Amino acid sequence: MTGKQTDKILLAHGGGGQLSDDLIRKVFLPKLGNDTLAELGDSAKLDLDSGSICFTTDSYVVKPLFFNGGDIGKLAVCGTINDLAVAGARPAALSLALIIETGFEIALLEKILDSIAAEAKKCNVNIVTGDTKTVEVGAVDGIFINTAGVGVRLEGVELGMDKIAVGDKVIINGTIGDHGMTIISAREDIQFQSELKSDCASLAGLTCQLLETVEGIKFMRDPTRGGLAVTLNDVARASGFSVEINENDLPIDPMVQAAADVLGFDILNIANEGKFITVVSADKAEQCLKICQSHPLGKDANIIGEIVETTDVPMVELKTKIGGKRIVQMPYGRELPRIC
Amino acid sequence: MLERIHKAQVLMDNTCKDFGRQINIMEVCGTHTVSIFRSGIRPTLPDGLKLLSGPGCPVCVTDQSYIDIILQIADDKDCLIATYGDMIRVPGKGGSLEKKQPGNNIKIVLSSEDALQLARENPDKTVVFVAVGFETTAPATAVAVKEAAAENIENFCVLSGHKLVVPAMRLLLGEKNHNIDAFLCPGHVSVIIGSGAYLEIAEEFNRPCVVAGFEPMQIIEGLAEVCRLLSQEKAQVTSIYSAVVTEKGNQKALGIIDECFEAADGYWRGIGKIEKSTLKLREKYSKFDAFKRFGITETPVEDTTGCRCGEVLCGLIEPQECELFGASCSPENPVGPCMVSSEGTCSAWFKYGRKKNRS
Numbered sequence: 001m002t003g004k005q006t007d008k009i010l011l012a013h014g015g016g017g018q019l020s021d022d023l024i025r026k027v028f029l030p031k032l033g034n035d036t037l038a039e040l041g042d043s044a045k046l047d048l049d050s051g052s053i054c055f056t057t058d059s060y061v062v063k064p065l066f067f068n069g070g071d072i073g074k075l076a077v078c079g080t081i082n083d084l085a086v087a088g089a090r091p092a093a094l095s096l097a098l099i100i101e102t103g104f105e106i107a108l109l110e111k112i113l114d115s116i117a118a119e120a121k122k123c124n125v126n127i128v129t130g131d132t133k134t135v136e137v138g139a140v141d142g143i144f145i146n147t148a149g150v151g152v153r154l155e156g157v158e159l160g161m162d163k164i165a166v167g168d169k170v171i172i173n174g175t176i177g178d179h180g181m182t183i184i185s186a187r188e189d190i191q192f193q194s195e196l197k198s199d200c201a202s203l204a205g206l207t208c209q210l211l212e213t214v215e216g217i218k219f220m221r222d223p224t225r226g227g228l229a230v231t232l233n234d235v236a237r238a239s240g241f242s243v244e245i246n247e248n249d250l251p252i253d254p255m256v257q258a259a260a261d262v263l264g265f266d267i268l269n270i271a272n273e274g275k276f277i278t279v280v281s282a283d284k285a286e287q288c289l290k291i292c293q294s295h296p297l298g299k300d301a302n303i304i305g306e307i308v309e310t311t312d313v314p315m316v317e318l319k320t321k322i323g324g325k326r327i328v329q330m331p332y333g334r335e336l337p338r339i340c
Numbered sequence: 341m342l343e344r345i346h347k348a349q350v351l352m353d354n355t356c357k358d359f360g361r362q363i364n365i366m367e368v369c370g371t372h373t374v375s376i377f378r379s380g381i382r383p384t385l386p387d388g389l390k391l392l393s394g395p396g397c398p399v400c401v402t403d404q405s406y407i408d409i410i411l412q413i414a415d416d417k418d419c420l421i422a423t424y425g426d427m428i429r430v431p432g433k434g435g436s437l438e439k440k441q442p443g444n445n446i447k448i449v450l451s452s453e454d455a456l457q458l459a460r461e462n463p464d465k466t467v468v469f470v471a472v473g474f475e476t477t478a479p480a481t482a483v484a485v486k487e488a489a490a491e492n493i494e495n496f497c498v499l500s501g502h503k504l505v506v507p508a509m510r511l512l513l514g515e516k517n518h519n520i521d522a523f524l525c526p527g528h529v530s531v532i533i534g535s536g537a538y539l540e541i542a543e544e545f546n547r548p549c550v551v552a553g554f555e556p557m558q559i560i561e562g563l564a565e566v567c568r569l570l571s572q573e574k575a576q577v578t579s580i581y582s583a584v585v586t587e588k589g590n591q592k593a594l595g596i597i598d599e600c601f602e603a604a605d606g607y608w609r610g611i612g613k614i615e616k617s618t619l620k621l622r623e624k625y626s627k628f629d630a631f632k633r634f635g636i637t638e639t640p641v642e643d644t645t646g647c648r649c650g651e652v653l654c655g656l657i658e659p660q661e662c663e664l665f666g667a668s669c670s671p672e673n674p675v676g677p678c679m680v681s682s683e684g685t686c687s688a689w690f691k692y693g694r695k696k697n698r699s
Contacts, residue, residue, distance in 0.1 A: 319380075322557070324379060326379075
């Protein structure tokens with residue numbers, strides 16, 4: 001702990017003086033410590049064994065900070081690792097920047113850091129550099145986190161929307177909407193028969209295995225905010241082809257579906273944090289599926305649709321359970337619970 | 341399931357062939373509209389069967405002046421506005437609640453009970469519950485009012501915009517749209533009011549009414565049931581949702597509505613005044629009546645935006661016939677209420693139906 005003076009974050013914890021130093025040495029380093037971070041230099045020096053790296057950043061402002069299946073810390077590690085993973089890279093290192101509201105409990109901060117450390121360790125990735133800022137009450141909601149990540153691109157792997165062709169299959173590694181509905185239900189304080197659980201997970205293990213084993217993978221993306229609807233619409237727009245998915249083939253947890261129905265949400269628009277789609281040539285789809293299904297993060301994987309010729313404008317269409325068809329539009333951006 | 345769908349489709353096909361003209365069935369409720377689009381039912385229907393989306397989305401039929409009243413109350417920083425989520429984007433004359441959000445006195449709630457709780461937790465604020473919805477949400481509002489009275493929670497009041505389904509159906513058939521051949525009636529409202537509530541429609545206007553739930557299969561079989569009644573020329577009320585809908589409805593819920601509210605003439609967006617179509621708080625609960633507390637009356641304003649939501653709600657035009665649809669009016673930037681609510685007809689057409697689905 002930071003001494004007996006305080007168990008809450010003060011403005012001075014971000015001021016660069018003694019309290020900042022205490023926080024770094026007594027809270028951050030013991031939890032996140034590794035040789036690179038321990039140098040506490042202005043920049044981390046990394047020795048990477050590749051000429052081609054991927055580099056990404058993301059900020060995390062989730063509310064509530066703790067939810068079933070994860071917390072803001074785990075999310076901040078998984079989210080950035082997943083962005084590297086679906087780009088065809090093996091994550092190598094992360095940065096961690098925190099903006100903390102004055103009065104935030106240090107015990108909660110430690111809990112979040114434990115979670116960050118555990119997830120980073122699981123993924124064999126170090127937090128190599130970081131920053132902490134503190135702001136007055138009300139300037140942030142508890143704590144905001146930014147992580148950036150670098151990863152080494154797997155040799156010979158070239159992913160891109162431009163590789164997508166008609167006939168390619170679309171695979172997802174499991175049930176959709178779990179994270180979003182967990183967060184919304186927690187936020188709205190809605191109880192369901194069994195507790196919903198976020199799918200928050202780091203996907204690099206599975207994506208690397210797929211990319212190293214299967215040739216013919218064209219594209220990967222994690223359908224986070226806006227859910228599958230956004231990701232598939234992105235695929236349609238950028239590739240110029242249409243995407244046809246089958247409602248019967250979509251893996252959906254019945255409890256998550258029920259939660260979405262109660263609030264009037266379209267499950268296709270709901271966020272995921274441990275899912276990715278793979279677009280792969282038809283002849284390699286089964287091989288991909290088998291690899292996914294034998295991995296803990298892909299046991300509910302399924303081929304959900306395929307890339308088809310565009311007849312009008314590039315669009316995403318859903319073949320429904322009753323044999324009908326409808327367009328899956330790009331969602332507005334904020335789902336509102338309905339009245340009845 | 342596919343067998344049942346096939347059977348229903350054959351029945352619908354045969355009826356359409358025998359009828360010799362287009363059959364127009366109105367699904368009254370927005371939840372039906374959305375389910376019909378989401379499950380892709382429209383393209384599977386025979387050419388001679390046309391679905392008209394009715395005025396059964398509570399957000400869509402809320403008059404612009406009601407929104408303006410909420411906006412006006414929201415200016416008072418001693419008030420907390422408690423509203424269902426999909427009301428916040430509906431444009432009034434002076435913007436929408438969403439645009440007011442920075443004021444931070446607008447709270448999204450999921451029930452009247454949440455609104456009452458907000459009042460308990462904020463004794464120094466007056467909590468105004470934006471009470472909209474049909475007979476489905478009215479009992480919950482009534483319960484909250486009774487609780488507030490019992491606990492003497494004086495900083496709670498209700499801006500009742502509750503509406504009744506059957507008077508609107510009467511107006512449609514009587515004045516607005518004579519082309520409606522039959523109604524597909526909403527499951528959840530019917531749980532409260534009972535299938536018997538539609539008898540007057542069937543008998544007086546000679547139109548079949550079929551109550552159905554919201555699962556795609558229920559809707560398809562409900563439409564097939566409408567076709568069966570039409571082909572046999574039976575203007576009856578039937579329910580294929582009989583597991584939960586009784587003829588007399590939920591007497592307890594109806595009782596509590598009656599205890600707290602009385603029917604009053606009211607304004608429906610785009611449609612105008614409908615007699616005895618809204619619920620206002622009875623005199624004995626008048627201290628919880630936000631209209632009275634703030635001394636405000638609802639004065640309808642002429643919509644000058646060119647929005648044709650009113651005609652859409654009456655089943656007179658389809659959304660694409662409105663010049664604003666998809667041009668200046670979209671879910672990102674709605675002009676009319678049918679584009680705002682997730683259950684609105686224009687929104688459903690925009691999200692699920694553009695380009696390929698035929699009408």
